[in-house]
Amino acid sequence: MQKFRRYLAYKVDPLFQYRRFCGSRSSASSDDWWSPALILAILNSIPGWGNVRGIFVDFSTTQLSLGDNAVALTMAVDGKNFDVKNATYNILGSNETHHAMWSAATSQTLIPFKMARYSSPSPVIICISPQFVAEQWQMFLMHVHTAHRFGGHLHVYITSIVRSYFDLMKEYERQGYMTMDFWLRMKFANSETPYFEPNGNIEWRNQASAETDCLLQYKEAAEYIAFFDMDDILFPKNHATYLEEFNAEWLIQPNASSLLYGRREHEFVKAETLSSFSFHELVTSLRSSKLVKRGKVVVKPTRYNSTWIHYSQHEDHSTRRRIDSPSLVHVQRPLQKHSSNNMTKLWRMEFGPLNETIREKDVLAIEEDFWRMRNQSIIQEIAKILPSTDFYLPIVFKCYYDAFYGPVMVEKTGLHHCPNADLCDLPQREDYKCVHSDAEYYSGPNTKPFTFHWSSRSRWSYDIGCYQ
Incomplete structure (x- = not known):
């Protein structure tokens, strides 16, 4: 049995001013990660809480970047009410049971850990942040077929999703386009001490932990890992595949730890039914903004140990290679054909002709791939019940605008609470059922x-x- 020690440090992220209003801090240690296989919450005997997940890396295997005998953990801890800057935690591990024991102070509990992956469905994994009340199946089709065309594999975390969309995604998973993963809300079966409700006190549904979990799952298996949202779509500009595109960038800067792609705002007109969906028409309707927002990264996993929503706060900036072109096609504003699209009035933005390179031969190949899937009988049955109009998108958009986008990005007034979807009032409908993790x-x-x-x-x- 071998002993491991992880030193945890916490600090306010200067790039995200709202984090100081959240009741949690993500660990700043470079070797702390998060896994959906385990929720281990730490409730202090005075008000406060913490949350831990871990992935168990086989002791008998030599690791490419973690070293031998590696156990990976990430933590979200109540840093608002407790001084945890110099906290020290110990881990005891055994290679006989593939379990690890987490030790804090004098108490010990046996915790089931998840094994990391040692093979990958693709050299390039695209980690998609947790989806909730997901209904934008058109955006998913755009992303999953684009990624497939260029040799990428989507790993999508799900909290909740409209039932018919779930069925569509499951079929794409069955055919090898993507992997679906659970993203759970933190719940306590029993607690005898008071605590701060964790879900409402972690920023943005704990996206950073999901992305870090995905990193750890594929860290020893994939050549490159991208951390995107469902509406962040990358079209390679200079090469035929993601792998070739990323390899070429690393030849220019061999010591790079990541590639940072800016996100250019776009809008597009989406089909109302699967039978009317056309990738060619979708691309034709794309309009670009001059606005390029803070980017997302593609990383070489052997050089990356943890991440945040956009990039790691512990990365040497000199090894973060900025890519000026192409930008991610950020399709945050899908437009309905027969709707007033009120969200465009809420957050006004100027759009003009498409300003990104999307090759015609790729459009044709993606269209052909979509038609191959669309013509399958199981997809045609699912298509009959896919939502044709938006219900949750305008509700969530308005909620997010009020809670974050409007005050910070537009009016610059600032807020005094932790931004996340727990602030949103999500009405329920009898005819609109969801699948939930x-x-x-x-x-x-x-x-x-x-x-x-x-x-x-x-x-x-x-x-x-x-x-x-």
Whole structure:
């Protein structure tokens, strides 16, 4: 049995002013990660909480970047009420049971860890941040077929998703285009001490932890890992595949740890039915803005140990290679053909002709690939019940605008709470059912200074509803 030690440090991110209003801090340690296989919450005997997940890396295998005998953890801890800057935690691990023991102070609890991946469906993995009340199947089709064309594989985290869209995504998963993964809300089966509600006190649905989990899952398996949202789509400009495009950039700067692609705002007109969906028409309708927002990264995983929503805060800036062109096609504003599209009035932006390179031969190949899928009988059955109009998108957009985008990005007035979707009022409809991630939740015995809570046996639930 070998002993491991992780030193955790926390600091306010100067690039994200709202983090100071959140009741959590992500660990600043370069070797702390997050895994959906485990939720281990630490509840202090006084008000406060922490949350831990981990992936177990086989002790018998030599790792490319972590070294031998590696255990990876990430933490979200109540840094608002507790001084955790110099906290030290110890881990005891055994290679006989493929379990690891997390030790804090004098209490110990046996925790089931998840094994990391040692093979990848593609050299390039695209990690998609957690989806909730997801209904934009047109955006998914645009992204999944584009990624497939250029040799990428989507790994999508799901909190909740409209049932018919879920069925469509599951079929794409079955045919090897993508992988679906659970992203669970933190729940406590039993707690005898007070605590701050964690889901409402972590920024943006804990996206940073999901992206870091994806990094760790594929860290020893993929050549490159991208951290995008569903509406961030990359069209390579100079080469036929993502792999060739990224290889060429690393030849220019061999010591680079990541490539930073800016996100250019776009709008497009989306089809109302699957039978009327055309990739060619979608691209023709794309209009570009002059606005290029803060970017997202593609990383060489052997040189990256943790990340944030946009990039790691612990990366040497001199090794972050900025890509001026192409930019990510950020399709945050899909337009309905027969709608007033009120969100365009809420957040006004000027759009002009398409200002990104999308090759005609790629458009034709993607269109052909889509038609191959569309003509399958199982897809045609799902198509009959896919939503034809938006319901949750304008609700969430308005909520996000009020909570973050409007005051910070437009009016510059600032807010005084933690930005996340727990602020959004999501109405339920009898004719609009969602699939939600769920699990079995467990609580250990009440101990001081920490009580341990965890989950296992993640599953898809059809009974929870359309919530974050």
